[in-house]
Amino acid sequence: MGQTESGWITTDCTLCYHSCGMEVFVEEGRIKKVRGLKDHPLNRGRLCPKGARVIEMVYHPDRLKYPLKKVNGQWQRMTWDDTLSEISDHLQRLKKEYGPEVLSIFSGSIGVENLEMMELAQRFKGAFGTPNFISVEGICYRMRIRARQMTFGKYPVEETNTKLYVLWGHNPEQSDFPLFLSLKENLAKGSKLVVIDPKKIPLAQKADLYLPIRPGTDGALALALIHVIIKENLYDREFVEKWTYGFDKLVPHIEPYTPEWAEKITWVNAEEIRKLARMYAEAESASIFQGTNTQDQTANGTQNSRAFAILQTMTGNINNPGGWVIGPRLAITGLGLPTEKKPIGAENYALFYDFWGRKSPYGQVVCFPDHVPDVIKALIVTGGNPVLSMPDSHAFKEALQKLDLLVVHDLFMTETAELAHYVLPACTHLEKNGLAYSYNVCHGIPYLMLRKKAIEPLYESRSEFQFWKGLANHMGLGEFFPWETDEEIVELELRSTGLSYNTLKEEKAAGAYYGEKRYGMEEYDRKGFPTPSKKIEIYSETFAQAGFDPLPTYREPDQSPLRDSELSQQYPLVLTTGARILYYTHSQHRNIKGLKERHPDPIAEIHPKTAGQYGIQDGNWILVESNRGQIKVKARLTEALREGVVSIPHGWPGEANVNLLTDVHCREPIMGYPQMKSQLCAIRKAED
């Protein structure tokens, strides 16, 4: 693949999915310095604390260095060739006996920002013939894309410059560094801010309105907002008449959803709901920024996303500067190969899998534990740590232990890798070429840049390209991976974009926008929207046909404090999980000293009054219990969090892993997403 260069190399950061621009200084084949790329529109020269410490990660002594095989419970060093040969033999045997569905491939959130990781895994999946590709798409983000697509026929995204930001379960200060940068600038210029969150996050101090909502009840609030906007005639009548389908059905539908009704459910004061409805409808432009996964992981997720789409529509905040805008479609050539068979979950969650013939390449990951070993007996994990990151670690761990074959390709020995039969060393993003793309945060215009290799792979680590190609070769599937280098892959991906590998390498190292954004409705005047009614579908026949409410409705979390049940008595507090910590990506980076010291302990945030009821003080180690298990974390008392709520970040290992508490069978009924933001728990002081 040729020697890498010395000096400053322009590439991106893949430590989280934002793909900020990064420059890396290389001397004698070693990375010496990194800095943010000034010309990148997302981070504009800055790096968050994770990106700034990437060198510590790349050269971490705990990096996996060579392939390992578990023999009698001990890791034994292997060569790549022998390992791939053994895996290949094993897969062939299983396939022959049980058919190709026997293999599943899991890709984590790294596979969302790393096109090649996802695409090559999907290529192998197709070459092997299994439909069972599963990923974080089954618990994060895809739900909103599909809900918006079913409403608009396309996927509009939030503009980063708006006159009114509605942060609805989203805390960009921790999770969305690029949005945080533009938000701060625009607030200084007079934009307004609303925060809807059970925690008064620091940004809420600057907000014009803060609504302390009970976790999992956002759908009720959204319905009440629609109610007020209609009742008070605050909607954009002209826009609604011209562009929407089914508004007449919405009007009687929202009759019962008064702010007073919502107050009982959401714990948000009815007058505050009215205030928000007026502020939102009257803003010059407004954009709802729903949490990247917050709404997805509630009992009402799909309907919440639909309700937000309807709110944006009713107020005319579609395709206007500062609203939700439909940008040009990114025409990257996919590498995935389709399979005829349906993946796990396709029957139970039909709209996740298929609508209007738009098939998704993903199985529903929450269905995985129940399909092992009956359907699935082998799993390859690439760039993910499902034991810590998927809901219900007990269920996932048990399933992984029942597998005939578990292969993990990662940088480190994770809790998932510890359960594997084979562990393969992966290289970091700075050791391979790829195509980086950003979408939302660049104002709805796709932005492409070369993720340029800065150094040669360390130790015996290999890229996803090398791994899948190698395995395919061993299995006689080499024809599906005809390329020699990862540069060729980037070239292929770019084929229909008008850009080329060389253009990105030589002329546009800092990246290039792909396509132009057009405001206004001219395009739809001519063609209509690509939905069955050719309009924006407030009322969705697609939902009705699939057996779901065609207009947004509300569903209480499966585990609810409002229900007087044995469960709510035993576990009286509301548990929300996974609020992001700036210093870590999911289960990663706790081995980076410069980050760990910034946030050393796994914590549970609790209001002092709630903690007081259990004799818990700030800094005490506590046990948190749910119907699925128990964990031990440190209590952090804060008046910022609503009383009666416990908020615990995810990704901590061992007995602090919050997914030991979450329940893979508490699911949103339409797309199957787990209710990780709204379960019940109990707390008590730990003995020592």
Ligand SMILES: Nc1nc2c(c(=O)[nH]1)N[C@H]1C(S)=C(S)[C@@H](COP(=O)(O)OP(=O)(O)OC[C@H]3O[C@@H](n4cnc5c(=O)[nH]c(N)nc54)[C@H](O)[C@@H]3O)O[C@H]1N2
């Ligand atoms: N309770 C609860 N759980 C949650 C959430 C929550 O809110 N609450 N959030 C969920 C969400 S939204 C998501 S997206 C998931 C994320 O779930 P995962 O993606 O499974 O989580 P990570 O811990 O980021 O795992 C990524 C793994 O990839 C490895 N890796 C990094 N770079 C590379 C590479 O270049 N190649 C390879 N092969 N490996 C690499 C890392 O070492 C790490 O082990 O977590 C989910 N889990």
Ligand SMILES: Nc1nc2c(c(=O)[nH]1)N[C@H]1C(S)=C(S)[C@@H](COP(=O)(O)OP(=O)(O)OC[C@H]3O[C@@H](n4cnc5c(=O)[nH]c(N)nc54)[C@H](O)[C@@H]3O)O[C@H]1N2
């Ligand atoms: N540093 C860092 N950044 C990340 C990640 C990471 O692991 N680390 N992960 C990335 C990924 S894959 C994802 S999906 C995104 C996640 O991004 P988001 O889902 O937007 O998560 P946060 O920004 O942490 O904001 C969640 C906020 O919602 C609040 N909240 C909790 N439950 C509820 C609820 O039921 N309703 C409402 N209204 N609010 C609630 C929490 O208190 C918190 O302030 O972050 C991405 N960015």
Ligand code: SF4
């Ligand atoms: S936000 Fe931080 S970790 Fe994420 S891509 Fe940007 S610099 Fe890297």
Ligand SMILES: [Mo]
């Ligand atoms: Mo995510």
